[in-house]
Amino acid sequence: MNSTARRLPRMVQKLLGLLGLLAVLVGCKPADGPWTPAEKRLMASLVLTSKLPESTGNYVADEPRAAKLGQALFFDKALSGDGKVACATCHEPQKYFTDGRRQAQGMGATSRNAPTVLGAGWFPFVFLDGRKDSLWSQALGPIEADNEHGFDRLALAHALYDRYRQPYEAVFGSMPNLADVQRFPAHGKPVELDRAHPLQRAWAAMQMADQEAVNQVFAHFGKAIEAFERHLQPQPAPFDHYVKAVLAGNTNGGGQLDPAAQRGLRAFMGRAGCVNCHNGPLLSDRGFHNLGLPGAKDDKGQMLTGIDGGRTMGAGKVKLDPFRCGQAHSDAKECDELRFLDPRFADFVGAFKTPSLRNVAMTAPYFHAGQAQNLREVLDFYRTLPGRAQLGHREFTLQPLPGSVDADDMIAFLNSLTGPLPAVEWLGPPKDRL
């Protein structure tokens, strides 16, 4: 050492020492090295594409007038039992179409976190348990749920007739004569397993043809909502710009990701194994997995009661949904997604949909019932995988995050998935008259 030191000028020795110290002070985390062809190929597969899948069974899905109508309906609080709940209540534009709550809150408390609407059109099955097979049929569920909009399909049809008749008929054609309250009572809906329910009795008293006419209006409502929601797409994020730059030969990715985010990306695709389920342009395999999550607390800190069956219930429900693909109000007749769906798939028990990680930093809390308040809690869960699955079994491939995976790096990478909101014209009710 001394002989080497003697051969180097004193200034060079000082410089080396200071450089070493500096490296320690700035974190000692140099880039991991150039991306390999395999890594490039994998990261390329995660880049956002503009090719939105076709709608399932909605012939007006890409009709501009339907989108404007759906936009107005999405923000209309009058379409609820108490006049205070709109779709936008749980899907607030400025919160990236989530609500910031552990569990969604409509007219009452629900047991699940409100997922973002951004990119929802990419998923063949909708809701966290996939109990709907299209965006338009999804929109029908919350309307009649007592703890969400608390509305009913007859009241909805009347509201459309009274306030949206002209734009509705411009898209879907003539409405039934809902002014005839003898044929079309003010309220009513099918209520399964409760024939004595007043809404069920009102519904059952109607002619079958009139019931079908109301169901048609109900389905059209959902189709207008879907036409709007198809404009709510995740936008390219720094991650996408980085990958495109790297693929174009720019080794530093245009400076779009800092070294921590790059290390996070490498771990995401490698050691951490996240990409096994969070893959493709939405960073979701669009499948369902059981993470073995603990029970959830509500916003007051009380534990929720009951155990959620997740996908195993949703898969059964979607097979029986009256508004599913191939049924009277669907415009699709080829329904391979449903035809080959196996509700008895063992790993569906206690499983929930893999969420997109697009804009994930903006959509806390996380997991299907808001079990994690922030991304660090999410990583803490994956680090330790505490406890056992409440139902079924935890995904076999899920292993605790290795100690070498740095939480700060992972969060830096996840932050790089935040893109801008969609065009401002879609972030509130339509400004122009319908």
Add this chain to the structure above:
Amino acid sequence: MKGSHFLLLGIIAFAACGKPAVPAPAPANTGGVPAAAVVAAPAVATAPAVGTAMELGGTSKAGKYKITFSFNVENMGALFAPVTRVQHFDGSPLPADATVVVDATMPAHHHGMMTKPETTQLVPGQFRTQGMRLHMQGNWVFSVQVREGDQTDSLDLPFEQPPEALPADAAK
């Protein structure tokens, strides 16, 4: 502080930089990628590209049949419909009442597909299976089971599902 002390400090400081979350440099043949990442990352380098016309096949386990299994590699999660061709090992054709069952599993993940495929006979000895879906990238095993009367024989065919294809507009 002497110059040699600065040098020593520098060496120690640089050495310390090898310890954090960043894995150790990999051997030269891995192209500089951290060794841990090479081990754990999905082995996408060997997977066929989306769109590749695949023809897998071989002799069934008990030696009764020659089987070929053809399909186009689809994006992960997309439904696809492979065609299976079966003949007796001696080259004689399969009778019309023979049936085929096709399945796929990920042995390392202890699971199969989320779908329930249906296989129909196109002509004797040739079958199409609809409703196949490989919902994860990585190593799968197709299982082709042939039933002829009360006799069965099968063949397992490993396949590596690639990640989603690079969208055409991704590089723009």
